[in-house]
Amino acid sequence: MKGTQVIKQHYVSKFILKNFANHKEQVFESLIGESKVYQTNINQSMCKKLTYEHSELEQNSLETTFSEIEGSIAPKFKLLIQLLDSEESEIVEIKKIVLDIIYEVIIFYYRSGAVLHEMSFQKENKDQQLMNLLRHISNSEYIYSLSKTIVDNYNFAIIRSANNEFLLSDQYISTASLNVKTRFANISNRHIGLKNVIILIPLSSKYYIVFFDGSVPNDIQKERINNISTDTLFLLNRAIINNSYHKSVAQVENVLKERLADFKYHSPAKTILSYASGLHKSFTLKKEVFLYDDDEKAYELFANLEYQKFMYVGRNDTCPCGSDLKFKKCCLSVYEKVDKIKNDMQMQVNPTTYMINSKYVAEKSIDELISFEEPELLKQVKEATTKTE
Ligand SMILES: [Zn+2]
Known part of the structure; x- marks a missing residue:
């Protein structure tokens, strides 16, 4: 060059x-x-x-x-x-x-x-x-x-x-x-x-x-x-x-x-992936960014499996989060949001509920995408690398 x-x-x-x-x-x-x-x-x-x-x-x-x-x-x-x-x-x-x-x-x-x-x-x-x-x-x-x-x-x-x-x-x-x-x-x-x-x-x-x-x-x-x-x-x-x-x-x-001050290195990190094929992959480490606080709260509830402690709580019971409020006045709506997602995943509902359009999910799987025709620059690198081995 x-x-x-x-x-x-x-x-x-x-x-x-x-x-x-x-x-x-x-x-x-x-x-x-x-x-x-x-x-x-x-x-x-x-x-x-x-x-x-x-x-x-x-x-x-x-x-x-x-x-x-x-x-x-x-x-x-x-x-x-x-x-x-x-x-x-x-x-x-x-x-x-x-x-x-x-x-x-x-x-x-x-x-x-x-x-x-x-x-x-x-x-x-x-x-x-x-x-x-x-x-x-x-x-x-x-x-x-x-x-x-x-x-x-x-x-x-x-x-x-x-x-x-x-x-x-x-x-x-x-x-x-x-x-x-x-x-x-x-x-x-x-x-x-x-x-x-x-x-x-x-x-x-x-x-x-x-x-x-x-x-x-x-x-x-x-x-x-x-x-x-x-x-x-x-x-x-x-x-x-x-x-x-x-x-x-x-x-x-x-x-x-x-x-x-708002930067979080450890944002909610454990993520459950659900692929178009129906396959689930639990707890992949990801850094997630939410625009709104409520969504982040719901996410944390799910990612840290804390929703389990809400599973058998009645609407009028004291909220298990420790706020002293009734469940229905506190974490119920966030819990319901999370519960719906969990059920959707278990029922393997159509992933298009969550995706823009499955034919456009370019991020579907990096592995699949790599199988596209190999770019010229990459070919050169590979050839050179093989030679030296
Ligand atoms: Zn609560």
Whole structure:
């Protein structure tokens, strides 16, 4: 590969970071686990030394591929923001551009999420971890099917934070569940393909693209550019920070500082998976993000098996949670919600109750998706690896 090697390789594109920076290209960044906030230049933010180097790939090859993708879509991001700022723009026009960039946006998502999650939490060596990443991002059919899932099944809207107060997660795209039930269907932590989900795609500290199914706050109307309230901003930023693995970024320091307290490393973690095939898998470890507190509460009840202690309680009995209230005035509604999901799973009801549309569940099983035709880059890596063995 020609050219000099890029040492600091960004897992969130610099041109996106720029939209979260001040005019000197400075952002506020946080190490969320350590509750630290500091100011830094975008050249130093959301990057790691030689993130994308694989011993069997040509130096800088993956980094170069990402730069090419960025080069082709950065102008479209710029245009989008200009149109949104111009006030006279039509939502139809905006949407057209969004649909045009969605494929690349999904690549950005995997590029960041995979690096930060699969590469740092799994105990594989770096080459193998990079293979996982390549498998996703260079599988055009997979990326295409995810893009199509979003475009065909979710409502579209733009949201605006008047004071540039949106955060940005190091996973790039953030997702949150809008109802507890989705957490027991055929899931991944990416949520794409499920009902009752909001998908948050960052444009800048002022604008986010959202795709959603289910009950969103009422200042988010589909097919509109929405100015959101402080309450909604709070919910969304909390979801964004909880989508972060190590870092979050903001233009406004205080917003980042305030939301850091809401970060939970150990969000409810045990998840029951129910696959389209009817197979159940118990207690997979997942980090889940909910937009609303009630859904999180119901989820915890289920995930920690605490619902068992409510099973034989009468409506007028004292609630076993220790609140001194009657069951019917306390945890009954949450328990009923959870009980219904449990029964649905046992009866193996049609999973479409929980899914957008089973034919669109792109996250169905990574293993199935891997069996798609192998991407060229991955082939090269495999060939090279076999030779050395
Ligand atoms: Zn209670």
